[in-house]
Amino acid sequence: MAILAVGSIAFDDIATPFGSKEKLLGGSATYFSLAASYFTEVRVVGVVGEDFALEHEEILLNRGVRTEGIQRAPGKTFHWSGEYGDNLNEAKTRLTELNVFENFRPQIPAEYKESEYLFLANIDPVLQAGVRRQMDGARLVGGDTMNFWIQGKPKELAATLRLIDVLLINDGEAKLLAGDPNLPRAAHRILAKGPKALVIKHGEYGATIFFREGAWGIGRHPFRAPALPLDEVLDPTGAGDSFAGGFMGYIASQGEINREVLKRAMFYGGVMGSFAVERFGTERLRMLTRAEIDARFQLFRELTHLE
């Protein structure tokens, strides 16, 4: 079943200890869509400027992503420039030029509206809520947010959290959103704000999903999926959105939502995140095969499972 993804499309300049690349197609919607495209049909809504050419759109089209929902506006595409230090865990932003993204008002094409799954990438929670309200029939809604909105638009974000089924954020965001430095306690405080499930991403340590009591009849026990200890991380940009793409993509491919599907989705999220960081930008996410994905899924299982 199809997923609608709404978020940013950007050009990224990225510097890591392994090199520098400029004008790479990036943005949350891009990474999410490419990762999810290995599991199901993905439809994307975002905004680009006059510098977004066919060669860029083809990165999505070649993976079967539907791009009719990409809005074109006068001016330049969102531009981010960032640098990673030795440990690659945190990006130092050199430059953020919102450009056409500043006035992004998502418009959902009529033929997208019956998408069964919806992913609201990290954009203004007011826009997230507006999209969500146009997608009444969605079976499952995933969403992301960040410190900028947690601190800057807490009320609006609170309203959006009531419209989201699965929130996917990282440790720091969870602690800030809950106002609690203890992760499991923070998780249950966030679940009390609306989502049925909360995925907290731990970077190289994997991710944990926490459930609200009664959600999908699944029970309250969390589930933790590992990340693969990779020898080489070339560029961590997009790892979180790629995780979300693998997670939501797998769920959408299964049709039903139960504990086992969500557990496997956590593994597929980790798998897609681990591929994303092996090359600069979206390079690795463009050329995978489902066999490679499933081989890594098995590797993750062996890495963590007792006999």
Added chain:
Amino acid sequence: MAILAVGSIAFDDIATPFGSKEKLLGGSATYFSLAASYFTEVRVVGVVGEDFALEHEEILLNRGVRTEGIQRAPGKTFHWSGEYGDNLNEAKTRLTELNVFENFRPQIPAEYKESEYLFLANIDPVLQAGVRRQMDGARLVGGDTMNFWIQGKPKELAATLRLIDVLLINDGEAKLLAGDPNLPRAAHRILAKGPKALVIKHGEYGATIFFREGAWGIGRHPFRAPALPLDEVLDPTGAGDSFAGGFMGYIASQGEINREVLKRAMFYGGVMGSFAVERFGTERLRMLTRAEIDARFQLFRELTHLE
């Protein structure tokens, strides 16, 4: 089969957001021995002062730990005072009084010498090497170290690493020891220095074991065991030593060393670490049952295993 543990015995003053306690029996050898005592016979070597009374020794004796190797010296027992902030991840040391520990020269009682397993807790690498050389017949030697020795006695530590089979350290120590911020790469650099296996502890995210090519015929794939997302951590002191105790204790209880034993040992390490932090000091480690331990082992398995 029996384990000999050599390390510190201390009195700790501990302050956390949940309260303060003074003169708790602590030290690496104490936590290690209590945790390992649920799996096998443990013999401890350490030094204490005149303030170490029968009530303190009984904490060990009640768990069947053999204490003939505890040396008594004129003066006071090693005293540590520390404070944890809100996130409980890092201790701020208020005071360290080495006292009798400053001149600790481990003496191994004759009846300890045939112990099949040896754990060298975090003490001066010169002392670790001296003990190791007296224990020629040990089937497996585990060891710990810390930044103080990594930076202060690199040559002596390098010599000790060649005498250790399994080194157990945390992320920060591994990166410092290897001089590499990438964890898997750091792991393989450390394995090149001597140990057959390296356990890197990730705190609340679990731990990963890396193997040197050819060690025990196990292969090079790492294995990651989770930590349980606990609702309440009252006092993180001793979590790492308790992990080591569960890990080594389980291995010693099995008699043979293979990949599956080491994988299960990683889980038991996490289990014992998770119990240790639920109460102040060693309180929780004194009163467990093997049934409680195995129930948590199962919980860990469910927390991370696909069907």
